[in-house]
Amino acid sequence: MAEFIRRVTVRNRLPLDYSVASLRVVDRITDGLRRAGPEQGSVARELFWLGAYAGEVFVRRSGAEWVDFDKGQRELFGQMVGVRMPDGRVWNPIGKVAKRFAAGPEESVQQMYFLLHGRLPMNAAR
Template sequence: MRVGVAEFVRRVTVRNRLPLDYSVASLRVVDRITDGLRGAGPEQGSVAPELFWLGAYAGEVFVRRAGAEWVDFDRAQRELFGQPVGVRMPDGRVWNPIGKVAKRFAVGPEESVRQMYFLLHGRVPLKGAR
C-alpha cells in the first residue's frame, strides 16, 4: 500500500498544492477533498479510484503517526467492511479508513477520517507526529 499511496500523493500534488504530508492535520485535507468530489455531483463509481486512494492515504497516516500496520482483511472482514485492506492498531483492533472516506462521500461531513484518527484505540505516540 505504501508504494501506491506515495504514487497517488505524487500524482495529485504535482497538479495542486495540496498539503498531503502524512501529518494528522492533513486528514482534514482528505475530508475536504472528499467533500469537493461529493459536491461536484458525480456518482460514487466514477470517483471510486480517487476515494480508494484518499482512504489509503488516511490509512498510511495511521501507520506513520499512530503505530498501525496495513493488513489484508480476511473474507469475513472484506464482507463487513467492503474493502480488501485496512489497518491494525497495536492493540489488535482493525480499522477501515478506505471505507470511511467512501462513507463521507456517500453520507456527508458527519463522517470524517480526521475524527476517526482521534477515536483510534491503542494509538502509539510516535516521535515527530504532528
C-alpha cells in the same frame, strides 16, 4: 499511491505530507468530489487512493500496520485491506473515505484518527 499523492499535491497545491493534520485535507478533497456531483462509482479510484493515504497516515503516526482482511472482515468492511492498531483492533480508512463521500461531513477521516483506540503516543509512533 505515491504517484497519486504527487499528482494531487502538485496539481492542487495541497499539503498531503502524511501528517495527522493532512487528514483534514482528505476530508476536504472528498467533500469537493461530493459537491461536484458525480456518482460514487465514477470517483471510486480517487476515493480508494484517498483512503489508502489516510491508512498510511495511521501507519506512520499511530503505530498501525497494513493487514489483509479475513473473509469476515472483507464482508463487514467491503474492503480487502485495512489497518491493525497496536492493540489488535482493525480499522477501515478506505471505507471511511467512501462513507464521507456518501454521507458528508459527519463521517470525518480526521475525527476517525482521533477516535482510534490503541494508538501509540505521537512520539512513539514510527
